[in-house]
Amino acid sequence: MYCSNCGKEMLSGAEICTNCGFQARTGNKYCSNCGEPIQEGQAMCIRCGNSLVMVHGRQAGGKLGSVPKDQRVLCGILSLLLTLGIQNFILGETKQGILHILLVGISIFFMLFGDAAWIDWMYVLGQIIVFGNAIWSIIEGIRILTGTYTVKPNAWFNC
Numbered sequence: 607m608y609c610s611n612c613g614k615e616m617l618s619g620a621e622i623c624t625n626c627g628f629q630a631r632t633g634n635k636y637c638s639n640c641g642e643p644i645q646e647g648q649a650m651c652i653r654c655g656n657s658l659v660m661v662h663g664r665q666a667g668g669k670l671g672s673v674p675k676d677q678r679v680l681c682g683i684l685s686l687l688l689t690l691g692i693q694n695f696i697l698g699e700t701k702q703g704i705l706h707i708l709l710v711g712i713s714i715f716f717m718l719f720g721d722a723a724w725i726d727w728m729y730v731l732g733q734i735i736v737f738g739n740a741i742w743s744i745i746e747g748i749r750i751l752t753g754t755y756t757v758k759p760n761a762w763f764n765c
């Protein structure tokens with residue numbers, strides 16, 4: 607592992623660089639995986655393919671867009687239990703998070719309104735939407751937990 611601020615080699619697992627004092631993977635000047643200097647806005651290391659996308663101010667690491675190991679359990683559980691796309695906001699997939707919330711919101715509205723106004727097709731449509739959204743979210747959760755999910759920050763739909 608390399609310091610992403612000064613490029614010096616670090617002990618793997620070290621949280622602080624002994625050379626410059628930066629927290630591991632928080633800089634954006636060097637690849638934390640191979641130490642290659644990086645340009646501003648570069649998404650992937652041209653030497654080793656490490657993801658340089660910043661998640662919570664840290665280089666995500668691993669293959670491009672994969673979920674960092676320390677976020678897999680939290681994001682996976684959020685995705686399986688709540689189907690509101692909270693995990694997407696954590697992972698920087700804002701559009702997909704918004705879509706999850708919209709789908710849940712629309713389905714609740716359809717079910718409540720359909721039920722109150724005796725509009726059967728509306729009630730059924732609400733159920734279909736909430737069911738579809740849950741399936742989508744469960745697939746996401748399983749893929750996040752197993753490390754096969756690819757983070758796509760600009761996608762509306764990803765699973």
Ligand SMILES: [Zn+2]
Nearest residue numbers: 609612623626
């Ligand atoms: Zn350093």
Ligand SMILES: [Zn+2]
Nearest residue numbers: 637640651654
């Ligand atoms: Zn690299």
